[in-house]
Amino acid sequence: MKLQNIALYFILYAAFTSCIALEDSFDPKIETMDINEESFFFYKDTFRLQVTFSDNFLIEEATVSIGKVDKDNSAIAQFSYDSTYTVNARxxxxxTALFIPAHVPIGTYYLSTRNVDGGGNVLEDTSFFQIGTDTLAPQVSGDITVTSAVPGNENNTVFCRGEKIILGGFLTDNISLSKLTLQFADTYPKIFPIQGDTVDIDAVVQRKLFIPNEIANGDIDLTVTLEDVFGNVTTYIKPITINCDDVAPIFESYTATSPIPSDRIVLIYPGSDYALNSLVVQDDGGLDSVQLEVIKTPIAIEGQTPTPVVLHSVELPLNGANSVDLVSLSELDFSWGFDPTTSETGETITVSVKVIDQEQTWAEASLFRYSMVAKEDLPPSILVTDFIFNGVKEYVPEGSTKELNADTENVRIQLDGKVDENVALDSLIIDFEDVELGTEGQGQKLIITDFTNSTYPVDIGSIVTNMNLLVKSIPLGEDLYGYANSTFNLKIRAVDVRGQVDEEIYTFTVDYGKFAM
Known part of the structure; x- marks a missing residue:
């Protein structure tokens, strides 16, 4: 067993010693991002360069190159990259991120990499990709506004042939704009060369744009076409309304206190107002403004020219409305008259209404005019048609004496009559006087000074009836009030606000002497 272990040790040792002694025969490695000949990049894109070099031992030199396959040295811009890294690392x-400039040559580009390790092993790799031209179309930033360049018409939304207009808005492109084309409906287009990636359209047109004269009334399209330096095109449609109003505003109708005569002169008494209740003006193209002027002209003094006095002068916008009742506008006053106490016969108040549409000047305005002339304020006029004695009517001439029969019963005096007045009464006096006994007799007196709610003529018959004027009968043997014959005066006196007077006096007598025994 021990001999086997010793033998295995020598075998492993020999193998390990052999491994160290061998030369490096392992190739280095390169890993790049996933690109191929179908990969497309465009102007102003970001080219993300990602390359990893590795080796089992040490990297000695790493190289990365980017360039066009068929290089065009005359191009104004190039996209290239060439770097060599000397390192001692595994x-x-x-x-890194590389920016693709505009205007570089389009076509096939290469990404070439080279890895050299410390053992002299070399690995090279090349990938291909495409750079294409700019494909992003220009844009209108937000909206394009159209306003009139005519002073006073800046807020109009309707335009007319020949009218100068102002365009507002910004045009943008990711590279650079080259051309702006403007076309009203089917008219001949106007072309403006432009440069830059952001352009103010007003700075390009420079307020030199007019609505073509051949455009008909109605809704049309203003076609805005943008083109960049690479031919990318965007079309923007701006609807606008054309309405050349060749017809002046029309005063369609009016209502008033009374119709205006054909000579446009309305005669009124001082103290009475003449008023318009409605005044409708219309214009199909849109009303612009109204002017109301009210002028009072006094009576000329001999040898002198009267000085007119402006009573009312107002100008109001009508904001393009097609129909307006001018009387409904609170700023305009259409009720005028003469002072009841200070005006003179023949004084004149002239009311002038001018209206223009959005195509007119004040010199071309439509006019509605009329004048009020003060009539003569005549004195009050008392008219008694009949007296009524105990229910029986009888005519009694003014200034005459009427004998009453009060033998057996009281005599109640009533009358049918009125007071005519052109302007207004200041006072009305009805005085039934007992001449012999004065205030101790059978007389009555009524003074009326409040005519606020009165209408003319004033009915004096009802006033006398309410006074209950009586001439009393004296029964046989009773006190005769100290007289045998009695006289009664009925005085009716009317005074107007100018102090003009009318007066009538009627005399009645009663013979009480027949009762004296």
Whole structure:
């Protein structure tokens, strides 16, 4: 047993000694990332270089080379890599990212590797891959905006033939843009050369873009075509609306306190307002703005020119609406009149309404105009048609004396009558006076000064009825109030707000003497 162990030891020792004495006959190894002739890379791609060199003993030299198979020395850019590493290690790993520049020659490229170990063993390996041209199309960053370059129309969403417009937005490409083409519907396209990977479209067009005159009204497409330096193309469609409004705004209808006469002059009394209740204006292409101006012109003094006074002046945007009732706009006042106490006959208030659409200037505005002229404010007019004595109507002329028969019963005085007034009454006095006894007699007096809720003419018949005017009968043998004959005056006096007066007086008599015995 001991002899067997000794024999085995010598055998193993001989084998071990033999192993050390032999030369290195193991080839080094190279492992690369997985690429082949079908692998494609493009401009501005990242080429991930991953190579691992290894050897059972020591690596002495490792080389990595990248280049085009058929090198073009005239190319403006190259994609290549050539590095040799001198090391004394059993393994070497290379992991780096290489950027593929734009404009390098396209075609087949090689990845060549070489591993030399310390024993002089060499391993070489070559893989192939492809670099293709740029295939990414240009882009519109966000949206392209279209606005009018016409002052005041910046917010319009509808455009007209011949109108200058401004485009807003940015154009981008991963390499470089080369051309911008703009086309309205089927019209002839406009071409703009451009450079750079990010371009402001307004800087390219430079506000030199107009809607072609041959475009018809309606919705059309603005076609924006972008092309980069490698021929990649993107088409962007921007819908826009064309509506050249060749028809001025129309005042479609109005309603008012009373119709406006054909001469556009409305006669009104001072103290009365004339108002528009509605004024509808419309325009198919969209209304732009309205101006309302109200001017008062006083009566001219002989030898002098009257100075007009602006009572109201407003301009409002209508924001492209197709139809608007202007009276509904709270900023516009369409109710006007003359002062009841200070105005003069013949004074004039002129109301002018101008409206423009989105294609007009104020010189081309549609006009709605009318004038109010102050009528003469006449004095109040009292008209008594009949007196009513105990229910019996009887006409009594003004200024005459009417004898009443109060022998057996009281006489109740009523009347049918009215007070006409053009503007407003300031006071109305009805005074039934007992001439002989004054305030101790049968008289009554009523003064009315509040006419806030009154309508004209004022019914004085109902007022007198409510006063209950009586001429009393004196029964036989009773006190005759200290007189035999009595006189009563009924005075009706109306005063308007200008102080103009009308007055009527009626006289009634009663003979009480027949009762004196």
């Amino acid at each position: 393994a070497l790993a290379i992991d």
